[in-house]
Amino acid sequence: MKKPSTDVLYQEESTYVDMLLRKSWSMRIAETVAFVLGMMILAQFFPSNDTTFKVLAFAIAIAVVGLAPFLYKATMRPVYKLTKTHLIVSISGKETSYPLSEVEQVYEGRHFYRLGGKKESLMVSRQFLSHLNERLFYYHKGNKRR
Incomplete structure (x- = not known):
């Protein structure tokens, strides 16, 4: 299995509003x-x-x-990181890395994603979700974006 890229493109800690609106x-x-x-x-x-x-x-x-x-x-201190090839979710200090091949949006325009076959709610801002969707688009299309 490929090791996750350490180049973090975008990182975000969940805010109060994100957690209030996008609860798990x-x-x-x-x-x-x-x-x-x-x-x-x-x-x-x-x-x-x-x-x-x-x-x-x-x-x-x-x-x-x-x-x-x-x-x-x-x-829980939730932190989300997006790299070129992985989505890294850190909750309570436990970091879980999901390859972008195992990440798919469940509902268009929503915060629900299937991570490793399990439906999860990402408690992040719309800006992070747009970065994730863009990264998923380029990853699945095979384009290289820098």
Whole structure:
């Protein structure tokens, strides 16, 4: 197997907005579980028809959705690198390299890609996605772009 090229064309750390808008499935599930647990705890202290319950339920929803990207970024530290031949994804210090031959866009214009046969959500900016799509285009066409 070919060794990945060390010439990084583009590198990006996930920002709060990218993580808020382009969440992975695991992040969505964790948010849902946290919200349900918060609601179960809240239901123990207030009746469901009480105004305080409704306000606190709304506050829990905002807190879970708003704080999840901060927590994920602090713990996982996702970094994406694009080289001429590979997409390198680093999460929690664990770096995984995908040859561009194993990377394909699942939905046109979206952040879902098939990486090594598995559907993944890339939590990166549109600029990074456009660089990746351009690189995939040239890679699959066999053109050399410098």
